[in-house]
Amino acid sequence: MRSIQLGDKTFELSITSTEIQKAIYRMADEMDRDLKDKNPLMICILNGSFMFAADVMKKFTTPCQVSFVKLASYQGTQTTGQVKELIGLTEDIVGRTVVLLEDIVDTGVTIDNLVKQLNGMGPREVKVATLLFKPDACKRDVTLDYVGLSIPNEFIVGYGLDYNGYGRNLPDIYSLVK
Ligand code: IMP
Ligand code: MG
Numbered sequence: 397m398r399s400i401q402l403g404d405k406t407f408e409l410s411i412t413s414t415e416i417q418k419a420i421y422r423m424a425d426e427m428d429r430d431l432k433d434k435n436p437l438m439i440c441i442l443n444g445s446f447m448f449a450a451d452v453m454k455k456f457t458t459p460c461q462v463s464f465v466k467l468a469s470y471q472g473t474q475t476t477g478q479v480k481e482l483i484g485l486t487e488d489i490v491g492r493t494v495v496l497l498e499d500i501v502d503t504g505v506t507i508d509n510l511v512k513q514l515n516g517m518g519p520r521e522v523k524v525a526t527l528l529f530k531p532d533a534c535k536r537d538v539t540l541d542y543v544g545l546s547i548p549n550e551f552i553v554g555y556g557l558d559y560n561g562y563g564r565n566l567p568d569i570y571s572l573v574k
Contacts, residue, residue: 403560405573410569411568413567417451420451423543426542431460437493438461438463439494447556465484482513491519492520494523499557503536505536525542528547529544530546
């Protein structure tokens with residue numbers, strides 16, 4: 397099994413880029429079916445979601461707008477449990493269908509807080525599309541409308557996900573070797 401080193405930690409290959417792309421095609425199809433006539437505003441949650449958002453948007457054929465927000469809740473391999481304020485949303489979302497594009501839902505704190513913040517801004521609906529989901533880590537009752545892959549409760553890097561800022565550029569996903 398291919399392994400890599402990032403700083404003090406070793407990671408081994410867990411999800412290949414082929415598996416990732418297969419999950420993304422399926423998600424884009426499901427989203428096209430649901431969102432066809434809804435003029436959705438797609439929001440990529442930076443930093444981690446940049447690769448997922450780019451790939452899923454290339455497969456999504458529904459006319460839409462794409463925007464970006466930034467938040468962060470992680471330090472090293474541990475969630476701080478606190479989500480920083482939503483930065484950068486300049487669009488008026490009143491009456492809009494908003495779709496959040498997230499790399500991973502872990503404890504669910506980030507997405508739960510963001511969905512609540514956005515729901516307070518008068519949208520028609522807020523949907524969530526996440527490439528990865530850790531069901532065993534999730535502590536919040538969040539509705540995930542589109543899920544790429546459910547994964548075990550392990551720390552992973554690659555395909556946008558980082559360890560102290562490193563590993564985001566890897567096309568495959570690797571899990572931490574303990
Ligand atoms: P949550 O708030 O615990 O659901 O975590 C959300 C954010 O933490 C995600 O959007 C990721 O950016 C980051 N995150 C969660 N799990 C991992 C992981 O295994 N590796 C790297 N980043 C992660
Ligand atoms: Mg993220």
